[in-house]
Amino acid sequence: MAAGAGLAGAASPASASVSAEPSPTRSGVLVDTTVCIGCRSCEQACKAAHGMPTQGPEAYEDDAVFDAPRRPDSTALTVVNRLEAERPFFLKAQCMHCDHPACASSCIVGAFTKEESGAVVWDTSKCIGCRYCIVACPFQVPAFEWGKALEPRIMKCDFCAPRQRDGELPACVERCPVEALTFGPRDELLRVAHERIKRSPGKYNPRVYGELEVGGTSWMYLSARELAGEALPKLGTRPAPGVSESIQHGIFAYFVPPVALYSLLGFLMWDAKNGPREGGE
Numbered sequence: 001m002a003a004g005a006g007l008a009g010a011a012s013p014a015s016a017s018v019s020a021e022p023s024p025t026r027s028g029v030l031v032d033t034t035v036c037i038g039c040r041s042c043e044q045a046c047k048a049a050h051g052m053p054t055q056g057p058e059a060y061e062d063d064a065v066f067d068a069p070r071r072p073d074s075t076a077l078t079v080v081n082r083l084e085a086e087r088p089f090f091l092k093a094q095c096m097h098c099d100h101p102a103c104a105s106s107c108i109v110g111a112f113t114k115e116e117s118g119a120v121v122w123d124t125s126k127c128i129g130c131r132y133c134i135v136a137c138p139f140q141v142p143a144f145e146w147g148k149a150l151e152p153r154i155m156k157c158d159f160c161a162p163r164q165r166d167g168e169l170p171a172c173v174e175r176c177p178v179e180a181l182t183f184g185p186r187d188e189l190l191r192v193a194h195e196r197i198k199r200s201p202g203k204y205n206p207r208v209y210g211e212l213e214v215g216g217t218s219w220m221y222l223s224a225r226e227l228a229g230e231a232l233p234k235l236g237t238r239p240a241p242g243v244s245e246s247i248q249h250g251i252f253a254y255f256v257p258p259v260a261l262y263s264l265l266g267f268l269m270w271d272a273k274n275g276p277r278e279g280g281e
């Protein structure tokens, strides 16, 4: 297998520190769906890198897997689907590593963080299992280990953050035999994407999916046709956290008065029983 595609200057050891605004040097991946051959080597490499069983219910060489669309779940952090169109094409799906991640903003205990590297990662020790992140994600990515009785986890692509910290490429990028996946600084990937569009206007749809969606994502797509509203959700340019935060704040706005009321009633009951009395009252 050929080595994966990385731009010059990419795959430098990533920092694990976190900031409110995405780092200007954050990395990303450009997925060129016009190059992808649907071999699913990326799926296999991802599972191997995460210690998951590499042989799923479907054999990797069995094309029947493309008969029904799949979503990333707790057993596969990335999946490749075949999209039926005039000219069928393959589309790899995983967490988009949003610049303003709704999963992070919806998490009330701060279990999700956007790292300087661009990766949106999840801390199992903080998670309380509320599953707000599953509801908040505009790409329906985080998956819960429903089948696990003990300590079920939220599962999603971690952008191979530990590999990046060691200066390695994400496993899927490294394994892709046709360089359909290019890893590098996000700004540089956008430049490359628009250059490809300019060079081959008949080959590519003029828009790069992920450049602007929900305020920008670290994973971006080049394709022959418009993906928004077809293969991928049609979303505005406003960061999704604005939406999820207002839902969350709405929930708490309704939650706080009953809590305050119960606290007040509790205090009055306690006071009625134990409070100081004057004149035998």
Ligand code: SF4
Binding pocket: 095, 096, 097, 098, 101, 102, 103, 104, 120, 136, 137, 138, 139, 140, 141, 142, 156
């Ligand atoms: S795609 Fe979903 S899970 Fe991934 S960073 Fe964005 S909001 Fe979070």
Ligand code: SF4
Binding pocket: 045, 046, 047, 049, 077, 078, 094, 156, 157, 158, 159, 160, 170, 171, 172, 173
């Ligand atoms: S970046 Fe890593 S975790 Fe994400 S899909 Fe690729 S191999 Fe899987």
Ligand code: SF4
Binding pocket: 035, 036, 037, 038, 039, 040, 041, 042, 043, 080, 090, 092, 175, 176, 177, 178, 179, 180, 181
């Ligand atoms: S390894 Fe590359 S060519 Fe094969 S399915 Fe994944 S992205 Fe497509």
